[in-house]
Amino acid sequence: MKKILVTGAFGQIGSELVTKLCDLYGTENVIATDIKEVEHSGPFEQLDVTDGKRLFEIAKKYKVDTIMHLAALLSATAEKMPQKAWDINMGGLVNALEVAKELDLQFFTPSSIGAFGPATPKDNTPQDTIQRPTTMYGVNKVSGELLCDYYYHRFGVDTRGVRFPGLISYVAPPGGGTTDYAVEIYYEAIKNKAYTSYIAERTYMDMMYMPDALEAIVQLMEADPSKLKHRNAFNISAISAAPEDFAKSIQTYMPEFQLDYDVDPARQQIADSWPNKIDSTAATEEWGFKATYDLDKMTKDMLEKIAAKQK
Ligand code: AKB
Helix, strand or coil, rough: EEEEEECCCCCCCHHHHHHHHHHHHHHHHHEEEEEECCCCCCCEECCCCCCCCHHHHHHHCCCEEEEEEECCCHHHHHHHHHHHHHHHHHHHHHHHHHHHHHHCCCCECEEEEEHCCCCCCCCEEEECCCCCCHHHHHHHHHHHHHHHHHHHHHHCCCCCEEEEEEEEEECCCCCCCCHHHHHHHHHHHHHEEEEEECCCCCCCCCEEHHHHHHHHHHHHHHHCCCHCCCCCCEECCCCCEEEHHHHHHHHHCCCCCEEEECCCCCHHHHHHHHEEECHHHHHHHCCCCCCCCCHHHHHHHHHHHHHHHCC
16 A cells, blocks of 8 residues: 655645545555645645645655655746745755655656747657756756656666646635646636637647646556656657637637637747647656647636536
């Protein structure tokens, strides 16, 4: 039986991952930690991930065997405060890896499509390719990928990870990302039947519905290690879409929906530096990754779930 410590447990991914892990492994076996104090039915500890000593103490206290390190600043926020992003994204990661090394824990942390940059091939972006990102978030993500590989090769820590695309969910909102528009568009569709996109027309980025993202984490962590040629930073994607594709998909269920644009240059610049569509073949071959939601199936579910929430 697993015993898992999750950092950033009440962020966009953590909020749903904790529920899934509790269902799979039992509530008492999932230790949620977050910088904010939140009502939670299972074990919870308040934690700032830049405090490595406290992270170590919590991991030891609960005798965990796995860390899922999610606490991080997203791309747009990181660009506004690069120094703080370095401290949290890199400081937190090194602390979590050190704890995994000292206590011999399995380790998961997500990288992102943000680990790519303008020199990366934009279409069918290969698993192993040029990575020269031009954002602080991207610099953090590439460094994180390398650091996780380093802890595996140098110290034998069982590190695993994926490069997440923009994640879409109706449970917890993302905060400070470049792909957040793809969540906002659904909320605004239900509320106002209209959305003004801060990302320009024809800007393609990879996206994925949260249930597929959560399943990918569990599948990778349970994968047979002898099958993993890569360990960290597996490309995974389900959907490559631009704002007008989301609008078209929403219009199939809500014909009156209107999309217009008011482009935010800062976030547009980040989006322009990222791929259009990454290639997930390595993840499929090495541990069976397969997304189950395409754009229309996701749109249907998002609209239904948000409408039900707002009743
Ligand atoms: C962001 O937009 O910063 C994140 C990501 C793709 O890593 N959603």
